[in-house]
Amino acid sequence: MHRKPLDTEIDHHTAKFIVGFIALSLAIFTDLLTPGVSISSISLSYHLTDNARNVFVGSLCVISAFLWSYNGYSLFQAVLSKVAAVAVAAVAFFPCDCFTGRGVEEVAREATMIGIVHTASAISMFIILAIFCWLFYLRAKEKDSKEAKVRGLIYRICAVAMVGAMAIQLLDILDWVDFSGITHRLTYYVEATSLFAFGVAWLTASRMLPFVTNEDERIRIELSGQ
Template sequence: MDRELLDTEIDHHTAKLIVGAIALSLAFFTDCLTPGVSISSISLSYHLTDNARDVLVGSLCVISAFLWSYNGYSLFQAVLSKVGAVAVAAVAFFPCDCFTGRGIDGEATMTGILHTASAVLMFVILAIFCWLFSLRAKVKSSKQSEIRCWIYRICAVVMVGAMAVQLLDFLEWVDFSGITQRLTYYVEATGLMAFGVAWMTASRMLPFITNEDERIKIELSG
């Protein structure tokens, strides 16, 4: 294939860097684009301003598109990424009940249920990917890969921990209201930031955690 054509393509390393940056910044931008409101969840921004909704839906669509195109290093990873892509898209296109709270009859709406279930599935899959990344990094014999391995594992634990905190609050086993009224926002923001750090790390384009041989391989492949 012509070298000039290769240079115009975005390989999966660059895509991971872009997606990671989006995940890192999404909570910040949705908060900033809802002036005068301390949003209780990132999803709530969908209902408040056009700009916040556009950023939320647009960012999730980019992440979904990348996950759909990503096949990883095995059939399991390929299938997992496709399921994750559908879950992320569902989060974008099935808005939460957080604005109205409940349906007209007092029960949660199907749209809200799909939104919540998709969000949980999304974070579970992203946490699994972090763990898979750590296993791949572990087999490599370099100081940089060892650092990446620990970053992936920490990010996976942070995601699972954030979901556990939300579950404890949902089941009313722990009352976090005395600490913050924005628990869901902080849980979502923490999960997205962990996701962003993990995937930016997986891009192998960050200094200090990618050795020279790996950078050369990326340049030759792209």
């Protein structure tokens, strides 16, 4: 008996769900996989343990692939997602200068071109992801349902959280406010906050979560052969 093959395509809603889940978990896993070290940056995990590096690079590669495949609802969004995909991949494959070896006692060296590419890519990535949060909000704003209004609020909060986190990092870098004097993990918290906001926004945009989507909008993952 011949059966119809299962539909293996992943639409943009499923992609958003997967990307959102990975973004939510990345900071947690990189922290857990570097035992004995209070990492000051998620990118620092690249230099500490093989498991942390593999999770860090692998997760970013998956996010990059899905961002590359995402076209959104306009040419602008399609181009923006491609630029974000390249930036995410660059963050993964161009290690930061925050650590040059695997010994905690090593002293950081001068900035290298690879490190500069990493930092520039990370900044570009978070800026674009914040823009996507706002684009999601504008789309939700066009709908009148209660759930759409809730989604719009979530998108705005996520956008503000990402921009606010980046602003705190910038103020510290410019020595206008000594946030790093409060905690040496400032960069980690900024990155974790931005990734968490990114993850929440994309999980919400997947339209697979209850309470933020009505029955007509909700997307369910189903096997077409069943």
